[in-house]
Amino acid sequence: MMKEISVIGVPMDLGQLRRGVDMGPSAIRYAGMSERLEGLGFTIYDEGDIKVEIKERADNGAETRLKNLxxxxxxxxxxxxxxxxxxxxxxxxxxxxxxxxxxxxxxxGIAKHNKNLGVIWFDAHGDLNTADTSPSGNIHGMSLAVSLGIGDSSLTNIGGFAPKIKPENVVIIGARSLDPGERKLIREKGIRVYTMHEIDRLGMTRVMEETITYLKERTDSVHLSLDLDGLDPDDAPGVGTPVVGGISYRESHLAMEILSEAEIVTSAEFVEINPILDERNKTAEVAVALMSSLFGDKLL
Structure with missing residues (x-):
């Protein structure tokens, strides 16, 4: 794994309705992220936060049905x-x-330099909705579909090209809340999904080993997109769309440890931490602990 890490905060709360998730980057920093990763021997460059329009000034998406498009x-x-x-x-x-x-x-941004990018989507949801299938019009439930080139052209063509990733290069882990349109798209595109049923039945070790083997065979690099609502709400309460029956804290650590050992992850994001809904910054601290495992932290 590269020894230099650039941290980029994105205080975006426009892709959904609940306020507070824009404070997620600050909560993660406050939980000691930089110190933890520096302690593992990494050089940290904190690039600050990307400018995001505040909700009060954003469009409401009434004309497109996509909120704040x-x-x-x-x-x-x-x-x-x-x-x-x-x-x-x-x-x-x-x-x-x-x-x-x-x-x-x-x-x-990553796909500009990685033409055969693999993605591990660690999430309770598929985020495969479109304007036609979304019950809410919230764009945070469309981000994987957009990256596959499906959706509004202003989103799919960011960077000047589409799609960013291929459906056969995606693995969703932890799904337990899928809308009908998402299930249809998963079947049509042949996207590999490990629901909580598979995690319970196979165990996290086998799920991760199968995921790594599958992606190694067909991709050049792998991006980890980790939504904290992939974890059970008991372990990560500070998320906007919690779904009971999720991945445990220990299973999540094991997944990160196995990914670290495999040395295939070349970029990552940790999202959907909402400090307003949290308990004493517990969810941000969980995120930092998982990052630490991903970057090679071990007990011995």
Missing amino acids: EAVTKGNVRLSEKVEEVVRLNRFPLVLGGDHSIAIGTLA
């Missing part, structure tokens, strides 16, 4: 440019959210 697009354009710059410097991009709509910009 223009502001979400602008924020992700800025993010994609910053991520691309970091990749050119041969540093590891570590993006802090913000809601999961920021994956649109992260993947756009």
Whole structure:
């Protein structure tokens, strides 16, 4: 793994309705992220936060049915440019959210330099909705579909090309809340998904080993997109769309430890931490602990 990490905060709360997720990057920094990673021997470059329009000034998306489309697009354009710059410097991009709509910009920036990019989508949700299938019009539930080239052109064409990733290069882990349109798209595109049923039945070790083997065979590098609502709400309460019956704290650590040993992850983002809904910054501290495991922290 690259020894230089560029941290990029994205205080985006426009991709969904609940306030507070824009404070996620600050909460993660406050939880001691830089100190923890520096202690593992990494050099940290904190690039600060991407400028994001405040909700009170953003469009409401009434004309398109996609809420805050223009502001979400602008924020992700800025993010994609910053991520691309970091990749050119041969540093590891570590993006802090913000809601999961920021994956649109992260993947756009990374895919500029990785034509056969693999993605591990660690999430309770598929984020594969479109304007036609979304029950809410919230863009954070569309970010994976957009990155596959499916959705509004202002989002899919960020960076000047689409799609950013191929469906056969995606693995979703931890899904337990999928809308009908998402299930249809998963079947049509042949996207590999490990729901909580598979995790319970196979165990996290086998799920991760299968994921790593699958992606190693077909991709050049791998991006980890980790939504904290992939964890069970008992372990990560500070998220906007919690779903009971999720991945445990220990299973999540094991997943990160196995990824660290495999040395395939070349970029990552941790998203959907909402301090307003949290308990004494517990979810941000969980995020930092998982980052630490991903970057090689071991007990012995």
